[in-house]
Amino acid sequence: MDNNVRISSSSTDNMLYLAIIVGLIGISLAACPAKWQHHGSSCYLLSTDELDWTTAREYDGGYLAELETKDESDYIETFAKQIDFWLGGRDEVEGHWKWVTSGKNFTYTDWHPGEPNDLNHDEDCLHLYGPHGYQWNDFRCSALQNYICEAGKLSVIFYLHFIKNISSSYYLRKSIKSTSSFLIGGSLAACPAKWLHHGSSCYYISTDELDWSTARDICQEYEGGYLAEVETKDESDYLETVTLTTHRGFWLGGKDEVEGHWKWMTSGKDFTYTDWSPNEPNDLNHNEDCLHLFQARSQHWNDIDCSIKQNYICETR
Structure with missing residues (x-):
C-alpha cells in the first residue's frame, strides 16, 4: 500500500476514512514470532x-x-x-x-x-x-x-499528518510503529474462541479422542475447518510446540488411500513437506493408512490404523 493515501476534502469521505482508521486501530493485525x-x-x-x-x-x-x-x-x-x-x-x-x-x-x-x-x-x-x-x-x-x-499488549500507532494542497484535497500519511510486522488490509482476524492463531490459519487442539474419519467430520463442523494439513517446517514446529502434552497422539489430515501415496485429503495435495519419524511410514500389519503426530516419537509423524481413537487438530483459514 502507498504510504500516501489521497483523501477527498468532502466531510463524508473524511468521516469514512477516519472510521476505517479507527477500525484498524481497534484490530490486532500483528503476526507473532515463530513458536509464539x-x-x-x-x-x-x-x-x-x-x-x-x-x-x-x-x-x-x-x-x-x-x-x-x-x-x-x-x-x-x-x-x-x-x-x-x-x-x-x-x-x-x-x-x-x-x-x-x-x-x-x-x-x-x-x-x-x-x-x-x-x-x-x-x-x-x-x-x-x-x-x-x-x-x-x-x-x-x-x-x-x-x-x-x-x-504486548500489541500497539499500533498511527500518525495522522494532513497536508492541504492547492487542489483543496488532503493527504493522509500513515506511519506504523510496532515491534512486530503488520499487514494492513490483510486477513489476519482473531480466531474463534479456544482456537490458536499461527500464520494464516487458526488451529483447534482437541481434548477428546475420535477415530480419523469422525475427527475429520467434527473439524468440518467447526468453523468450516478440516484436519490440519502441515505443509511447511514452520507450521510443523508450531504444532509440535502446542501439542507438548501427555496425549498419545493427534490426527492430521493426511492419508494414503493408495498405499504409499500420501496426500492431504481436504486439499487433495500430495505431501511436499514431511516430518516422518525414522522408519515411518511402515504400514504395520498392512493397516496403517492415516497420519498422526505421535507423542512417543517426539511429535514426529507416524502412520497408524485409522480406527484408533486419538486427539486431533483442526485447521481453518
Missing part, C-alpha cells in the same frame, strides 16, 4: 525448559504473562496441558498481589480454593498449577517451573 501464539492483543510463548521465577522473568522479548481477564485465562488453559507454568504475579508485600511488569494490582483472579496460603511463609510467586485444573497457586519463587511469556 497470538490471542487478543498479545503473543504468548510456552517454555519447554524450567527456570526459577526471577530467571524466567528475564527472558528476552517479553515478560511473564499477566492474565487480566477470564478470556485470557481460558485461552491459556487450552494449551497449558499437564505442565505447571510461572505467571508474572508476585506479592512482594505479603498478601498484596500484583503483576510485576505492569505494576497493576490483580483485578481478575482464578485462585484455587484455599490459595494463596503462603505455605511455610515462603510462597510469593504465582503459577498455573496443573493438578489444580490450571487454577492459580502461590509457590516458592526459587522452584524450577515452565513459564509463559507474553509480548
